[in-house]
Amino acid sequence: xxxxxFPLNALMEITSRPPAVLVRGEGSYLWDSEGRxxxxxxxxxxxxxxxxxxxxxxxxxxxxxxxxINPSPAYYNDASARFAQALTAxxxxxxxxxxxxxxxxxxxxxxxxxxxxxxxxxxxYEIITFQNSFHGRTLATMSASGKVAFEPLFxxxxxxxxxxxLNDMASVKALVSDKTVAVMLEPVQGEAGVLAATDEFxxxxxxxxxxxxxxxxxxxxxxxxxxxxxxYGYQHSGIEPDIMTLGKGIGAGVPLAAxxxxxxxxxxxxxxxxGTYCGNPLMTAVGSAVLDVVGKPVFLAEVNALGAxxxxxxxxxxxxxxxxxxxxxxxxxxLELGKDIGGEVSNRARDMGLxxxxxxxxTLRFMPALNLTRSEIDEGLAILRRALV
Numbered sequence: 001x002x003x004x005x006f007p008l009n010a011l012m013e014i015t016s017r018p019p020a021v022l023v024r025g026e027g028s029y030l031w032d033s034e035g036r037x038x039x040x041x042x043x044x045x046x047x048x049x050x051x052x053x054x055x056x057x058x059x060x061x062x063x064x065x066x067x068x069i070n071p072s073p074a075y076y077n078d079a080s081a082r083f084a085q086a087l088t089a090x091x092x093x094x095x096x097x098x099x100x101x102x103x104x105x106x107x108x109x110x111x112x113x114x115x116x117x118x119x120x121x122x123x124x125y126e127i128i129t130f131q132n133s134f135h136g137r138t139l140a141t142m143s144a145s146g147k148v149a150f151e152p153l154f155x156x157x158x159x160x161x162x163x164x165x166l167n168d169m170a171s172v173k174a175l176v177s178d179k180t181v182a183v184m185l186e187p188v189q190g191e192a193g194v195l196a197a198t199d200e201f202x203x204x205x206x207x208x209x210x211x212x213x214x215x216x217x218x219x220x221x222x223x224x225x226x227x228x229x230x231x232y233g234y235q236h237s238g239i240e241p242d243i244m245t246l247g248k249g250i251g252a253g254v255p256l257a258a259x260x261x262x263x264x265x266x267x268x269x270x271x272x273x274x275g276t277y278c279g280n281p282l283m284t285a286v287g288s289a290v291l292d293v294v295g296k297p298v299f300l301a302e303v304n305a306l307g308a309x310x311x312x313x314x315x316x317x318x319x320x321x322x323x324x325x326x327x328x329x330x331x332x333x334x335l336e337l338g339k340d341i342g343g344e345v346s347n348r349a350r351d352m353g354l355x356x357x358x359x360x361x362x363t364l365r366f367m368p369a370l371n372l373t374r375s376e377i378d379e380g381l382a383i384l385r386r387a388l389v
Contacts, residue, residue, distance in 0.1 A: 001033040018350060025052025028372045030355065039380050040355045041368045046190065046222050046332065049249035049294060051369035056289045057252050064285040071281070073274060079281035083288045090295055091232055092240040093260035097268075098279035102221030102247025103136025105257040108273060109184070109217050109243050110140050112259065114160075115267050116215060117181035124181040126160045127217070128172055132192035133163075133185065135219055144184065147191065167201045169208065182215035182243075187233030190222040193363040194327055194334035202237035209242075215265055217243040221257070222332065225249035226294040226370050229304040229330030236329070249370075252290045256283040294370065303370050306377070307331045310366060313381050321388050324362075333366040334359075349387040354380055 006021050020032040028051050030038045043051070050056060064079065071077055084096040099105045110127060117124035129135070131146040142150045143158040164183075165171040172183060183205060189195040197205075209216045216239075223233035224246040234241055242265040247257035255277075277283070293299060307330040314326045314335050324336030337345065342358025349356050357365045364384075368376070 027051040028369050028376045038353050038355050039376060041366050041380055042355045042357050043367060043369050044253060046227055046367040047248045048253045049225055049370045050252045050290065051371060054252060056293055057254065057286050060285050060289040064282050069280065069282045070277065073278045077281045080279035080284040083284040086288055086291055087258060087260060091260060093244060094263040095261050095266040097259040097273060098284060099257040099259060099275060100255045100277050102245060102257050103138050103141045105221065105245040105247055105259045106135045106141045106219055107138050108259040109245050110144060111273065112243060112261060112265065112268060113182040113215050113217060115272060116265055119267050121181055124179050126162060126179040126181060128162050128164050128175050128180060128183045130166045130185050131163050132189055132195065134191035166195060167198050169204050176212065180214060182217050183209055184217035184219060186219045187223045188228060188329060188332055190332060191359050193360045194332055194365055196329060199237035202239055206239040215242040217241065219245050221245055221247035226300055226303050227330055227332050229307060230300060231295055250290065251283060251286055254283050254286050256287050303330050306372065307333065309374055310377050313377060317381055317385055331368060331370055335364045337362045337364065345387050349384055352383045352387055354383040
């Protein structure tokens, strides 16, 4: 079928989409309604950590759907309890609240920090976030984000977010007042073009926030679950934050997210937080299955090896074609193009069978499945080379 044969006009217009209608996925590949195949380096914006339709997810969905789907978050269920236990065992946190999207998890983190301020810091409510950051598309998470394009939208914004400069401790300290309750950041700013917080900066932030009695919140919606080579991005710097949010890869394609916190930071009272789908067994069963795969040391070692291979090949391509820097960790990697041609390049690449993202006009971002092969890296970069010249 052609795209014109589908009832696309019923969909609300929120973004410019290419004409193809995608109908099937398997591993690193997608197919459209006309049978054309695409190598997918977007993977739902780093969502499909095991590629499209992985058997681990397909099998557990079928099994859990035939057993229990959603008994209401007013009751315990076995799948969410098991997954919460697995998450706390794999991290430095003690408590888990499940949500359906990264933005919802970040909204919960903001609420939790403000509750902490109300209970323990004389009503402090301000959260220091960072320029170029991205925390979601709810009103509060857009307000928390440092994305310039968000600034004129949906005014008035939610107050209480002050923007520091990534990797600049002086800029953080200058914003602290008696109204400050927390500092919130992404270990790697993916939407900004894969800009990483240094390990030294993360360590200095942890030391400073602990000295001042402030919460440290890490938004790991994009970096968590193996994306940057460790199960959680904060582990690269050897620190222990107070709050962490997860999304995207945690469900390998299904709508699942989580808010994790230390015992000391877990100060919600009954009625403060909730959600109809929060912790439903259908999604949390998937989360457990994904963690069983991604959490294995051998899997994470291969993510690092694949990331190094991708970066090496990109550096060679950049040198050959006369492009810019390559940066990133694990399988979250960016290539600087040197000029504002990212949209053109991604469009040409798509027409040649490669899906790739340009988060900034002069930047390409690579976020493929964590289990792609070296041959799929070679294939993708061969297409990209053609799209660049």
